[in-house]
Structures are given as structure tokens and as C-alpha cells.
Amino acid sequence: MIKTFFTGKSRKPIIGLLVAALVVGGISAQATGVLNTPSSGYLLCINSKTKVITYPGTSTCPKGSTKLTIGASGKDGKTLWNGEKDPENTLGSPGDMFINSVTKTLFGPKDLTTGWPAGVSMVGPSGPVGASGTAGANATIAITELFVCDGPDAGTVADEKCKIGMTGPGGGLIFFVDYNDQYEGLNYLEAAPTDGVFAASAATGVWATTVAACGTASNASCQSNSIYTQTGVDLTTIKGLHRGLFGGQAATNAIIAKHSGVALNLFAAGVADSYTAATFNGVSKSDYYLPTKDETELMQKNLNDIGVGGFAGDFYYWSSSEYVAGNTWSQYFYGGLQNATGKNSTNCVRPVRAF
Numbered sequence: 505m506i507k508t509f510f511t512g513k514s515r516k517p518i519i520g521l522l523v524a525a526l527v528v529g530g531i532s533a534q535a536t537g538v539l540n541t542p543s544s545g546y547l548l549c550i551n552s553k554t555k556v557i558t559y560p561g562t563s564t565c566p567k568g569s570t571k572l573t574i575g576a577s578g579k580d581g582k583t584l585w586n587g588e589k590d591p592e593n594t595l596g597s598p599g600d601m602f603i604n605s606v607t608k609t610l611f612g613p614k615d616l617t618t619g620w621p622a623g624v625s626m627v628g629p630s631g632p633v634g635a636s637g638t639a640g641a642n643a644t645i646a647i648t649e650l651f652v653c654d655g656p657d658a659g660t661v662a663d664e665k666c667k668i669g670m671t672g673p674g675g676g677l678i679f680f681v682d683y684n685d686q687y688e689g690l691n692y693l694e695a696a697p698t699d700g701v702f703a704a705s706a707a708t709g710v711w712a713t714t715v716a717a718c719g720t721a722s723n724a725s726c727q728s729n730s731i732y733t734q735t736g737v738d739l740t741t742i743k744g745l746h747r748g749l750f751g752g753q754a755a756t757n758a759i760i761a762k763h764s765g766v767a768l769n770l771f772a773a774g775v776a777d778s779y780t781a782a783t784f785n786g787v788s789k790s791d792y793y794l795p796t797k798d799e800t801e802l803m804q805k806n807l808n809d810i811g812v813g814g815f816a817g818d819f820y821y822w823s824s825s826e827y828v829a830g831n832t833w834s835q836y837f838y839g840g841l842q843n844a845t846g847k848n849s850t851n852c853v854r855p856v857r858a859f
Contacts, residue, residue: 546559547559547560547562547563547564547565547571548571549565549566549569549570549571550569550570550571551568551569552568552569552570553568582597582599582600582601582613583596583597583600583601584600584601584602584603585600585601585602585603586602586603586604586605587602587604587605588604588605588606589604589606590602590604590607590609590611590620590623591611591614591620593619593620595620596614596620597614598613598614598615598616599612599613599614600612600613600614601613601614602614602620603626604623607623607625608625608626608627609623609624609625609626610623610624610625610626611623611624653665653666653667653670653671653672653673653678666678666681666691666692667681668680668681668806669806669807669810669812671784672692672694672857672859673694673784673785673787673789673859674694674696674697674781674784674787674789674792674857675697675781675782675783675784675785675789676694676695676696676697676781676856676857677694677695677697677807677812677813678692678693678694679693679694679695679802679803679806679807679813679856680692680693680749680799680802680806687749687750690750690858690859691859692858692859693749693750693795693799693802693856693857693858694856694857694858694859695803695807695813695854695855695856696779696781696792696854696855696856696857697781697782697784697814698781698814699815699816699852699853699854700772700775700776700778700779700852700853700854700855701769701775702769702770702775702853703767703769703770706850707816707852708819708850708851708852709769709770709771709772709775709850709851709853710727710770710771710772710847710848710849710850711727711771711772711773711822711832711845711847711848711849711851712726712727712731712759712762712763712771712772712847712848713726713727713763713766713770713771714726714727715762715763715765715766717762717763717764718730718731718762719733719829720733720735722762726762726763726847727830727846727847727848728829728830728847728848729829729830730826730828730829731758731759731762731826732758732826743825743826746758746796746824746825746826747796747797747798747825747833748796748798749796749798749799749802750858751796751798751825752793752794752795752796752799752823752824752856752858753793753858755773755793755794755796755824755825755826756773756776756777756793756794756824757793759771759772759773759774759794759824760773760774760777772794772822772824772851772853773793773794773824775794775853775855776792776793776794776795776824776853776855776856777792777793777794777855779792779855780792789857791857792855792856792857793824793855793856793857793858794822794823794824794853794855795823795824795854795855795856796823796824796825797823797825797833797835797842798825799823799856800821800822800823800833800834800835800842800854801835801840801842803815803821803835803854803856804835804837804840805840808837809840813854815837815852815854816837816852817837817838818838819836819837819838819851819852820834820835820836820837820843820845820849820851820852821834821835821837821851821852821853821854822834822851822852822853823835827844828844830846830847831844831845831846831847832844832845832847833845834849834851
């Protein structure tokens, strides 16, 4: 019969060494009757080709296998034991076998005089080590302006991740950070260190000139007609984009396109586009544009309201966001109000850059 010593479980796969041991121990074959019970014995199947023994837990063996029943009461009454540690000499009778279920070691048959012999491992040798896989490509991280700002005291704390109020790479102040990662490819808005200057060093100027390039036919004065030729839904969509954050560059480009041949220092978008900041940390930035209505509003709230940025007090600043044909949005920095202002009015310009 099969008996368990200590706490262990019988194992299904057993190598050919077990076959020899069982035969030597006097375990008899049984071809018929109910199997897999303590009284009738347990069926093992021997693969005729591989000599591997399996315990199917059924009354039949697969085709090509020989049946071997162990544990049934026979003439010699030999027993196969198993447990979680090696057998003690007080266990079992001569001819018994024992399997250590933890180390997968087979002991037996037990000798009448010397007791249990040294065990034999039922685990085969390790197979050869497989070939090494192909090395992966080295990852690279691009270091950009995303992590280059100076602290509130310009130039004293370099190479920090930018925050609102810090000095940006162009020497101006950061007034917006895309903390929620809403805008693909752009993360910050930086106000220029100073206002833009119009012709003859004037601090203020018009939004558009009278150049005859605007209106639906692109042949009317840009001071009293729209710079856009789109209508309906298309016009609403493009004006929406040119009013939001990071939309100022596209709006500036559209205004400048209508002023072909006109000196840039004669109109607001041209002044912003031609702005070049003084050298800061060895670099001079020139990628400025006229901010949208939303961008000028954030400059007023995040910089001017806390007393930084050097904005002109009781003045309006132009945005690049057209309101209707002859009017555009402007920002009053003294009180925070936004107005629709005639394009022939004269206001200040504070260029901004995005990165």
C-alpha cells in the first residue's frame, strides 16, 4: 500500500529509477479490478518508449503504456512511503521504499540489517543555458527649455523647473504653466522683459494700418475690416483658436500676412513679431508674438496684480484677438477689464513667447 509519513503529497511524475526500485521491492502488477484505493492499490503507467512512470489517477493507462499497480495487499506486503524529510530507521519494514516530497529523493528498498540506504535524486540535471537576448537600445532624454528657468531673483537660482513668476529663458517672467498637460508640445508662456516700441520710439500704436488688404475680398482697409475671409462656422472656429492660450502666434501671423510691405513697427502685431530681448544668460530670444485676449488676461492676473512685470499702469495693452471687423480685444492692466477697442486706437504691446 502507499503510506504518507509526516506531511506530504504523492507525486504523479516518477522517473525510471522508481520502476527498478519497485520491482526489486516486490511490488506486483495488477491488470484488473478497481484501482486507486488503499485496498486495491494505485495504478502507475510506464511509457514503453521513454520509461517514464506517471500516476494518471484513473483505472486505465494511455496507449503504449504498461500498467503497474502498487500498494495492493500482496504476498510481500511492501509499502511505498512519502514525507517532507528523509526517513528514520524506525519507519517501515525491509523492502519498503520512501520518497522525500520536498527534495524529490528516492530511498530504498530498506535493508533488514542496515536500514534505509542513501537516497537517489529523482530530479534530472539542468539543461544548457539559453543564448543571451539582443541588447535593447539605449534610451535618450532630450533636455530642453522645459527645465530651464531662474528663480524669483533673476539669475540666482539657475536650471530649475519653471514656475509662475520665475525668470524664463528669454529674461522675462513666466505667467502660465501647463500643469495639467493640456497643450501638446508647449508648456510655458513667458512675457517679454519690456514693452514693444512703435515707430519713432512711441510706446503706443495702432492695431492695424489702413493697408487695403482686408475684408471678404481682401481689398479694404484693415483698420475697419476683418483680417479674416472665413465666414460662419469656420470664422467662429478660427477666432476661437486665436483667442485662447498658445493661439497668439497663429493670430500674429494672420495679421502680419495682411500687412505685406508695411513696416513692422507701424502696427501692434509687427512690433511684437520684431521684438528681440536683451541677452540673458548668454542668449537673446526673438520668437515673440502678440498675445491673445486670454494670454493678456493671464499676464494681468499672474504678474501685474502682484506688482511684477513692469507694465504701464493706467494703459490698455493690445491682444491679437479680433472682436469684429473694426474692433479687437484689449486688456486694461490697471483694473483687469477687457474691452473691444477700435483698431485705430493706440495702445501698448507686451510681446510673449511660448515654449
